[in-house]
Ligand SMILES: NC(=O)c1ccc[n+]([C@@H]2O[C@H](COP(=O)([O-])OP(=O)(O)OC[C@H]3O[C@@H](n4cnc5c(N)ncnc54)[C@H](O)[C@@H]3O)[C@@H](O)[C@H]2O)c1
């Protein structure tokens with residue numbers, strides 16, 4: 001069996017080498033003609049799986065993307081050709097939620113507010129939105145969810161419409177890029193919605209760049225508007241609107257999902273799908289490939305914001321990514337360079353915490369940290 005794999009899939013060798021001949025390729029420079037004998041194609045978001053690529057792969061039986069988003073794959077073309085496909089839905093939900101949490105603690109520190117006094121509106125209550133909701137609730141933050149498609153499918157959680165979200169102190173976007181249908185998300189935050197934001201509000205986009213009109217955002221900032229934005233994703237990556245940079249509070253190169261665990265989970269999910277499709281033994285767990293954590297355990301006496309913030313930022317401090325992004329993104333190929341050389345971080349679960357009391361323990365576990373075994 002010939003397995004072709006984008007070189008950015010973490011632990012692909014560990015999971016797939018036993019099942020056939022592994023061939024690695026670079027997503028951006030892929031020549032589809034090199035895939036002629038591929039039985040299995042494993043990608044991340046940089047490989048565009050379209051009709052042109054598929055027309056060169058007569059043997060292809062399965063395409064998997066180790067990412068949550070699938071907008072780089074032409075699913076209709078795959079279906080028309082009878083090729084099985086899969087994604088890694090939810091693999092990096094924890095990672096993105098932790099990216100948002102890190103950004104909120106940094107902003108709280110910079111702007112002098114308490115997170116528990118804020119209401120956070122979450123647009124898209126799928127894997128990422130639900131993780132974020134759970135983590136915020138664990139530390140006493142009030143949240144609202146908006147997800148009309150899920151609501152229409154009978155999701156029983158309380159939901160609000162987008163107008164109620166627009167009144168939240170903080171708005172965090174976690175929708176897929178949807179072009180049409182009843183609930184499109186392309187430019188969901190267009191010039192009208194952006195214009196409706198007050199200078200006290202915070203808007204976070206860690207889903208897809210095309211959900212937020214970057215040019216309209218720039219125009220509003222140039223007119224003197226002062227609301228706060230956090231952008232992990234940009235319109236038209238990697239050729240982004242760099243004029244926006246000075247106005248954005250925190251930013252990065254589409255790395256919100258890039259934790260070691262998130263990337264490993266993505267590859268592991270495809271491993272499970274291939275095992276099922278080809279009736280192969282699925283013997284490796286997720287933990288079998290992950291290295292031990294290098295963090296020394298810490299203690300947390302109270303849920304005072306500064307203490308929780310210190311713990312969060314000791315695992316992941318978004319300011320490092322922000323600084324690197326601003327330094328490198330204007331260099332030729334900068335955006336992609338940052339992504340390829342990203343120092344993949346760990347998730348909160350890699351840090352063991354001894355809690356001062358049961359309320360602290362409940363909160364830190366809800367946030368995703370691991371309780372130190374002797375405090376269980
Ligand atoms: N920055 C990153 O590194 C990163 C990492 C993971 C995911 N993502 C992006 O974030 C998106 C969400 O990820 P996920 O794993 O939660 O996906 P998901 O499919 O589990 O959840 C997306 C949710 O958005 C909802 N939705 C769709 N259209 C909507 C609309 N118009 N208004 C409100 N809600 C709407 C869907 O019903 C669904 O529940 C992905 O599709 C991907 O594009 C980005």
Ligand SMILES: O=C(O)[C@H](O)[C@H](O)COP(=O)(O)O
Nearest residue numbers: 044045046067068069257258
């Ligand atoms: O949709 C996703 O899962 C994320 O956006 C993902 O992190 C992006 O995938 P990458 O470009 O890292 O392959």
